[in-house]
Amino acid sequence: GESVGLHLPTLSVQEGDNSIINCAYSNSASDYFIWYKQESGKGPQFIIDIRSNMDKRQGQRVTVLLNKTVKHLSLQIAATQPGDSAVYFCAEKAGGTSYGKLTFGQGTILTVHP
Amino acid sequence: DAGVTQSPTHLIKTRGQQVTLRCSPKSGHDTVSWYQQALGQGPQFIFQYYEEEERQRGNFPDRFSGHQFPNYSSELNVNALLLGDSALYLCASSSGGGIWNSPLHFGNGTRLTVT
Numbered sequence: 001g002e003s004v005g006l007h008l009p010t011l012s013v014q015e016g017d018n019s020i021i022n023c024a025y026s027n028s029a030s031d032y033f034i035w036y037k038q039e040s041g042k043g044p045q046f047i048i049d050i051r052s053n054m055d056k057r058q059g060q061r062v063t064v065l066l067n068k069t070v071k072h073l074s075l076q077i078a079a080t081q082p083g084d085s086a087v088y089f090c091a092e093k094a095g096g097t098s099y100g101k102l103t104f105g106q107g108t109i110l111t112v113h114p
Numbered sequence: 115d116a117g118v119t120q121s122p123t124h125l126i127k128t129r130g131q132q133v134t135l136r137c138s139p140k141s142g143h144d145t146v147s148w149y150q151q152a153l154g155q156g157p158q159f160i161f162q163y164y165e166e167e168e169r170q171r172g173n174f175p176d177r178f179s180g181h182q183f184p185n186y187s188s189e190l191n192v193n194a195l196l197l198g199d200s201a202l203y204l205c206a207s208s209s210g211g212g213i214w215n216s217p218l219h220f221g222n223g224t225r226l227t228v229t
Binding site: 034036044046091101105107 | 155221222
């Protein structure tokens with residue numbers, strides 16, 4: 001069945017460092033991927049998305065890389081700040097009639113130390 | 115511009131009871147999806163509503179039902195509550211009928227505790 005998983009459940013970095021959060025997916029039919037940030041007591045907040053016809057997309061301080069050959073997704077956060085501390089989820093959507101159904105991984109806890 | 119709003123924020127129910135959760139989508143959005151998030155896990159898809167109909171459903175029993183109103187707001191109903199239904203229930207909205215390149219925007223959820 002479909003599954004999206006993360007290699008590392010926790011990541012601890014110093015303020016100013018670059019962070020890389022990894023994600024593996026198993027559904028080769030997935031054609032759309034999203035990274036969400038979830039802070040305590042809040043819902044997931046959209047960070048960045050990427051379609052399967054791309055291998056890289058950049059936003060403000062964030063970059064998502066997609067390697068379809070090995071079914072791997074990563075989120076890079078530049079100059080990580082204490083406010084970036086949260087749980088990060090990757091999510092995927094299969095093509096066809098999956099509409100809004102996202103399949104989420106378990107999440108990675110990012111802790112940024114001042 | 116209001117984002118996705120959910121009510122109530124917290125709720126405590128007893129086993130066997132029924133509960134109704136409410137969601138107003140982000141302005142301009144017409145599609146509403148519901149997710150269940152257990153503690154320490156990622157959200158799990160329950161179902162999606164578009165044009166007042168359930169369009170897709172995840173692996174949840176019939177005790178979970180929903181409704182979408184003409185103004186695009188939505189309700190999630192859970193009957194015969196079990197202890198395992200305790201979770202954060204998230205509503206997400208999107209535009210354009212929920213096509214694949216329209217990211218979901220989530221509300222802050224309703225924390226349901228079943229005792």
